[in-house]
Amino acid sequence: MKNSFGTSVTVTLFGESHGPEIGAVVDGLAPGIIVDEDFIRHQLSLRRPHGAISTPRVENDPFRIVSGVFEGKTTGAPICILIPNENVQSGDYARGLVRPGHADYTAECKYHGFQDPRGGGHFSGRLTAPLVAAGAIAILALRRHDVYLGTHIHDLAGVRDRSFGNLQSDLEMLDDLEFPVLEELVAEQMKEKILSAAQDGDSVGGVLETAVLGMPAGVGEPWFGSVEGELSAALFGIPAVKGVEFGEGFGFAELRGSEANDEMKVENGKVVHLTNHNGGINGGITNGMPLLFRTVIRPTPTIHKEQRSFDSETMENLILSAGGRHDPAIVHRARVVVDSVTALVLCDLLALRYGTDY
Amino acid sequence: MKNSFGTSVTVTLFGESHGPEIGAVVDGLAPGIIVDEDFIRHQLSLRRPHGAISTPRVENDPFRIVSGVFEGKTTGAPICILIPNENVQSGDYARGLVRPGHADYTAECKYHGFQDPRGGGHFSGRLTAPLVAAGAIAILALRRHDVYLGTHIHDLAGVRDRSFGNLQSDLEMLDDLEFPVLEELVAEQMKEKILSAAQDGDSVGGVLETAVLGMPAGVGEPWFGSVEGELSAALFGIPAVKGVEFGEGFGFAELRGSEANDEMKVENGKVVHLTNHNGGINGGITNGMPLLFRTVIRPTPTIHKEQRSFDSETMENLILSAGGRHDPAIVHRARVVVDSVTALVLCDLLALRYGTDY
């Protein structure tokens, strides 16, 4: 699998930053899912840059679905979503120029100079737009089974949001937030950090926390088909993700077994977990508790500060400094990408578990 | 993929804690790799419990390779490694008893009571033994191409080892250490923490850090075939792993872009990275720097302390307390499992990149 993931529900991503169109093909979603195009637009708007904390580059995403949807519902055939690249300025790049923190050098090593170098080419974060459109349909598919998910900024540049509380209301609230934090006050503090970095010609990263409500117990596979493994494999595909942890995650290193296990009891004939340290997964398989995981988003690599690098065509050293205005943070925008990828992976796991009509 | 991972080089794991034999099938390794059985035994000994900090359960692992090796070398055909389960006491379990932190409940949800419940059945950490034997051959395969890897305990119960320094000598040193830390003094402090938890009838977790030296640049795929994604998908298959991070990992949330990017220069016609914040991977593809990642190992779930749980057959609540002696920590033993899985994934990535003779 290269630009694809999934087994029963699969996603394939294609396109380049400065190509005519970018897109995704989603295959294997159940037939009959209502494809609410307004919801797709809403999700795309959450990914789009807004306000002073983002690039002023206008990214309008007039997607079109050219297959797999008939009379407003999925048919069961592959869904191809296309988004044209508008406002593309072909002069915007210099061949051979290697930007630190980007994939310019690794693309050169892998593709021997044949890669499209304009705006990051195929590695551009721009490709997350069709991924979000695809994920929107997956989110709608999950909702038919009362599975809901959402992501907030857990921490950014030292500022920390409160933890998830009542999941149902927290997830509902997040649905409409452009800057996804659970505490209103925290949003302002984080935005200040972003603006401060922007003023320094620099950028910041952060941690996203995702919760999934309503996943049935018994989904996933032991060993190498674990829910953690399937989710992380896809989540690491999102540009800038450099870590994924479930439940207490790296915090487990500070806990003892008695603090790390989730005790259980039977109440009115139903099994109840008393805590959720393991993020809803034991032995790779869902236990009926909410899934809980965090992904770290590294600081945006494009910065105004001067950096040492080189030209891969002339092999000469040079000092780089990004001109124009760029995203001083993409953590808030990455949120909807994480939700999208998560939803697509869960649709796959559920289809494998319960069949292709699920 | 369920109990398997990999595309060109694949591994399939089978067996149960109390079954007659456990094993692994490795397919796709290049023909002609010298299979040093002493090295396999050495690797298995690193996984085996030793001394006061582990279970006194004797795990002797008289593996046998029944296919894929001829006259001491790999043939290119699938290699099946079998390890008999000796000292298995069938009375050692109570059906229906759900142990917190284990996969007992999720197995029940998934397999409807048909799972083998003895000693964790198919979910038992015991199955990492054939995985280590398989990984040993992969490590030998990598060494033919001057790719070396090793893992130390980064931190355990608040005690922290020094960071990797000279990788070549650090990796060599780790090869022979039963308790893998870079600072001798730290070993004693960590072992004290483990013993202290054991005295409390409890257990501890920790973080492992892995380095890989010698990976060529240009290996891996963009988006969903990233080196991070492939490694994490397999690493999360190791029992107790609940987080994986690359380079600065979750630390990226505290950094600015200027601190997170790895600057480069050309020196004597060769590309040199000045730092390695990104753990040797940009855009999912290796950049020629050492791979660097960390995995968190949650505290061993089996503890003597009392825990609330229930019986899945009678649906009655009960209080559990593990009898006998158990591992108060498996972090040090998990190290060789992490190395093994890493080596197998890298063999797969290299075979995909350079072909099946590599």
Added chain:
Amino acid sequence: MKNSFGTSVTVTLFGESHGPEIGAVVDGLAPGIIVDEDFIRHQLSLRRPHGAISTPRVENDPFRIVSGVFEGKTTGAPICILIPNENVQSGDYARGLVRPGHADYTAECKYHGFQDPRGGGHFSGRLTAPLVAAGAIAILALRRHDVYLGTHIHDLAGVRDRSFGNLQSDLEMLDDLEFPVLEELVAEQMKEKILSAAQDGDSVGGVLETAVLGMPAGVGEPWFGSVEGELSAALFGIPAVKGVEFGEGFGFAELRGSEANDEMKVENGKVVHLTNHNGGINGGITNGMPLLFRTVIRPTPTIHKEQRSFDSETMENLILSAGGRHDPAIVHRARVVVDSVTALVLCDLLALRYGTDY
């Protein structure tokens, strides 16, 4: 795998007969392949209906490549090829009407009425157009390594073409033939059979024979990764293919071992096979001889003759008779589809064997 095939080189097909656009995504082709758009157009023209023996429906295929190609060469990133559906008459279908020999009923069983029923929807032979465009690039990729392939009509409605002779000149000749037979006279006889069937409001089928020149020995895998298995899995994806045979194929049933084995000798230090009964494959792996296989194309299902069927919405019986003009044979048009699929599978096998730069 659903609408996709391949491991290192993959193809994903999407679209519907009456949707706005159809297309294919090819991933994993080596970087640097020159994408000759004229050659793609030429290949598409071989698939297009021509003359009296085909539907007079105009199928112009103004494809566009929206990704994966930069400055006329493959970049290594996924290539998305799109073809708009022009001249689509939405009134051309009646929902619920089940046509014998088509996938109407099976689509209904699988998709529960949500499938796009217009013109066969996603099952339409129309989708072979982007497959041919994708295959054209694969054919160009193979030619870089002196691998050439071609297909002729082996027999059609009782008329039989001569066998392959000098492969190099036979393959060259086939490249430009709209009606691909090796004997000119045979073409007329076959066309007469087609016209005769057309006059009866009926259709005919036939057998295609494919040869591949230049495949290196040692490609493919034992058992379930055999070249026969990989090719047939993809070839059966072509609509109307109902049989695939290699070398002597079903003719082996009439042979004795001494007539079925291919004897060998060493000549000037090189291994020479004296015959090619096994179609260039032993034990699933190429032996250096030309690949040789045949596929049967069943008669076109759409005919003017009356057929009994039913309406899946009203569940009432009815008599169907296709109006308008349709293809009385697609054997000659299927030829380029077989070549395309074959080329894509071979690119995959070669990339797995020799790596992603091959």
Added chain:
Amino acid sequence: MKNSFGTSVTVTLFGESHGPEIGAVVDGLAPGIIVDEDFIRHQLSLRRPHGAISTPRVENDPFRIVSGVFEGKTTGAPICILIPNENVQSGDYARGLVRPGHADYTAECKYHGFQDPRGGGHFSGRLTAPLVAAGAIAILALRRHDVYLGTHIHDLAGVRDRSFGNLQSDLEMLDDLEFPVLEELVAEQMKEKILSAAQDGDSVGGVLETAVLGMPAGVGEPWFGSVEGELSAALFGIPAVKGVEFGEGFGFAELRGSEANDEMKVENGKVVHLTNHNGGINGGITNGMPLLFRTVIRPTPTIHKEQRSFDSETMENLILSAGGRHDPAIVHRARVVVDSVTALVLCDLLALRYGTDY
């Protein structure tokens, strides 16, 4: 996929003709299937050589299941079946000797001399024994859902069996036949042909025909996930299979559309197909009619007649003539292998369609 097939239900084959043990791992079968070891033994006996028409080599197959079965039922975890190789005479081979019709030369090309050359090594038909044992469990799994299958010798050396009639009784009858033909008289005629070839130091091939009763409609995927494609991919993995055809197969070339389509009607509210020319599959998806397909088994390559070949170590030409006694035909023994592979593929397709509990 190399020595494996399947997506949700997978099989991995390992071992060599003269190695200590051969085996298979089956993963993904539903939990709770009763594993009737007598039935496995019965199936293995059908594969074993019997009487004058086979090699007198004694193949006793004392299989053991070392995982995935608990208290006589599948657990849902991978099932590893092992069969020791008894009576192995290590002197039975000459390294470098290339036998025509075998995989000796292609193995040399692929594995560069590292392959196990004894008795065909990993390519030996001996490995179909664990495949049959694995398939036996799959057959039992299908029977739980009233899916039954069976195979007879359609024709052998010019002698033809009658066609399938009443499927239910025909399949029942075949279950117990060592030499699987529907007409008793035909068995004698075929055996005479085999003996006659044996007397000439030669061998014969034949065609097997398989029927599957009870497959629900709507299973399989369009395009490259077709039932034909999935079955053929695995069937071509069986040594000696060189062709696969569905329904009328290559006979379609002689038919007209009006003879090739299967008309339908609604009767008592149920859809009825009036014929089954398409072998139960339209557009790659099951239509509820019995699956019907044929596989050709080429003549056994090992013969007493003299054949020209060479030694791959000395590169000298030589004349080969197999000593000892060998199978003059394996068609009748291959039958149970075809049934086994078919059952495993169908279990996979059904699990993908209906989920892992099916």
